[in-house]
Amino acid sequence: MEKNTQQLPAADKIGVTVLGSGSKGNCTLVHCGREAIMIDAGFSCRETKSRLLQAGMSGMRVHAILVTHEHTDHVNGLRVCAEALDVPVYATPKCATVLRGTDSRLRQFATFTPGSPFDISCFDIDPFPIPHDACDPVGFIICCHGVKIAVATDIGFISSCLEYELDNCDMMVVESNHDLRMLEQSSRPWNLKQRIMGRQGHLCNEATQDLLRHTVKDSTRNIILAHLSAECNTPELARHAAQETLNKMERSDVGLFVASQTAPLPTVWSR
Ligand SMILES: [Zn+2]
Numbered sequence: 001m002e003k004n005t006q007q008l009p010a011a012d013k014i015g016v017t018v019l020g021s022g023s024k025g026n027c028t029l030v031h032c033g034r035e036a037i038m039i040d041a042g043f044s045c046r047e048t049k050s051r052l053l054q055a056g057m058s059g060m061r062v063h064a065i066l067v068t069h070e071h072t073d074h075v076n077g078l079r080v081c082a083e084a085l086d087v088p089v090y091a092t093p094k095c096a097t098v099l100r101g102t103d104s105r106l107r108q109f110a111t112f113t114p115g116s117p118f119d120i121s122c123f124d125i126d127p128f129p130i131p132h133d134a135c136d137p138v139g140f141i142i143c144c145h146g147v148k149i150a151v152a153t154d155i156g157f158i159s160s161c162l163e164y165e166l167d168n169c170d171m172m173v174v175e176s177n178h179d180l181r182m183l184e185q186s187s188r189p190w191n192l193k194q195r196i197m198g199r200q201g202h203l204c205n206e207a208t209q210d211l212l213r214h215t216v217k218d219s220t221r222n223i224i225l226a227h228l229s230a231e232c233n234t235p236e237l238a239r240h241a242a243q244e245t246l247n248k249m250e251r252s253d254v255g256l257f258v259a260s261q262t263a264p265l266p267t268v269w270s271r
């Protein structure tokens, strides 16, 4: 009989399912067993339901929809999804005010403050501010059964807060929005290019490389690149850049996935 075998509690697997990501809609589920929270509701309710079905997630018990910010690609289906799922919408007070201003029928708000953690079901949620041209935009750190997950897109630049929050996560959903050269050469108007590249815009692939260099640590097992620009990036370029960084860090063991705008990414599980 073995004497010194330490009894560890059976680890619950935590899953992250990106139903879609990009400027035409964002919606991600973090789940444990059949319990889930939804982050953003950027697709119509019908599209969200269809994607939940495609991803094999239609039996999930969704407890809440958490809103990162009020841009349409994150809230387009918010009210109808919240009503259909019969769940509260969590947003910062400022974001909630803006959302109510655009749709007075939005009810069931629960508000949170960036920097003040709260719980929903088995999920510990820590919202933190991100630099982006929206009203009080946030990213989320979600901890569940000892697994730390980050969801952070729509980021103008890598703030020290962002680096601190994303440090040593088991899983990260992070923005890798554009390839600088493709953006510069695109036919987009000058002011839009400036907005995207600015400190309140979006992260380019090189910036995401920088973010990974600073935050990927021993616990990091999986990275999902998200919010790719359809016109100014390709999944291959984003993946190549991130993989190059992971290889240089001798972390080619880290799972690397690229979320798509058009279809759900198969669930990525904590290991
Ligand atoms: Zn967005």
Ligand SMILES: [Zn+2]
Binding pocket: 069, 071, 132, 134, 154
């Ligand atoms: Zn945005």
